[in-house]
Amino acid sequence: MSRANRLLDLLQALRRHRYPVSGHLLAQDLGISLRTLYRDIETLKAQGAHIEGEAGVGFVLRPGFMLPPLMFTPDEIEAIVLGSNWVAKRADAPLSAAAKNALAKIAAVMPDDLREMLDTAGVMVGPGAPITGGDIDLGVLRAAIQAERKLAIAYTDGKGAASERVIWPVALAFFDSVRVLVAWCETRTDFRHFRCDRICSIRTLTAKPPKRRRALLKAWRVKEGVPEP
Amino acid sequence: MSRANRLLDLLQALRRHRYPVSGHLLAQDLGISLRTLYRDIETLKAQGAHIEGEAGVGFVLRPGFMLPPLMFTPDEIEAIVLGSNWVAKRADAPLSAAAKNALAKIAAVMPDDLREMLDTAGVMVGPGAPITGGDIDLGVLRAAIQAERKLAIAYTDGKGAASERVIWPVALAFFDSVRVLVAWCETRTDFRHFRCDRICSIRTLTAKPPKRRRALLKAWRVKEGVPEP
DNA sequence: CGACTGCTGACAGAATTTGGCATGATGATG
């Protein structure tokens, strides 16, 4: 692998990590020594890449570098197709439609030969367990998550016990056959998981949770032991 | 000026000229010999640049090497994030890496305000049933599917009966906990489904199936009653 | 046909790249 290739790879590696990444890790990824990595980063900086290195933290590539990323590789196309198809097949209707639209937009900017690969991609999503729907609108949940609003819900748990709660929605998790709303429950003052098909009603409140969703998500990750993506 | 820098410059120079440029001129621009220019162009081509050289005309960089800016709706962003994460989590290693790279590339060409939504997307992929791996390399399967090559496989079916077959691979289907290769089996002269974890060995043959993959896929869809995507 | 231009191979000397080590500096963490 020549140096030129590696520099583009390094750029892509930096793009991949949207959070600070240590030079040690990058060097390992690229199979080069730490010293060489510093030199490569120096070169990229000289070319105009906004790479910021902070001691004790790592490197971040600030967006806006004049050199746009390269076109997708065949593997990446397959990954995109597979991902979009999964969402189109397994998510709720609005998200499913959005997945199809997004794929169309991506297809629009690809050269002809690659666009063909979209249709002939050799990957498919197999039929899965039927998704226990419930009749609530996931769009409302997603909107509340995005807008960071409290929700008042009526919920029936696994034992059939009904309850009404005010929760702070954090994220919507898609399992193979069920969807789960991750939220902070004001009643229990702790995180709770609500199966969407057991939520009987939702009302979006105007009040905002006192903590930012980001912080909540982090706290939840810690509690559940979910690694950072 | 190091070579790495020069390659990036060459790319920019090619992008500037929308009409064929002679190698001589490019070489002069960059201050290198003609021979070196050819070598540089070779290197860029190896990286995926669609540079076309026609004798008596010059070089043109066909569009499609770089990814142009992309715009998405909030729902589409959530769909893309969800899809990529699903692939990153549930597909085999190379495809998983490709999903991360693709997402990074898409992120790099989105407007700033949209890019932020990537991090705050409120959708997640829940943990799923563990995927029964098998020790064959799915990359080999995907490559054979794309290249339309026959495969010689050793397979052990659900009843424990082992067999060796020559098949025409059509598609790779991702189920919740298992992956299945869809293929035409020469022995049975019909379509068969092979669980990847039961494929003991693969050998890619040089022979191509007599029918195009597209036609096979269509025939399979008809047989199985799978609707067009 | 002749003038261009793309494309490739071989080769030897020049230039660059690389890894390792040593040394600072800075920010995070407890």
Add this chain to the structure above:
DNA sequence: CATCATCATGCCAAATTCTGTCAGCAGTCG
């Protein structure tokens, strides 16, 4: 405050590569 992780830079010898030159073949254009 001490410790750790990390960024950053200089130096050097060995290894790698890059480069220009020359030579030849194959297309295109007028």
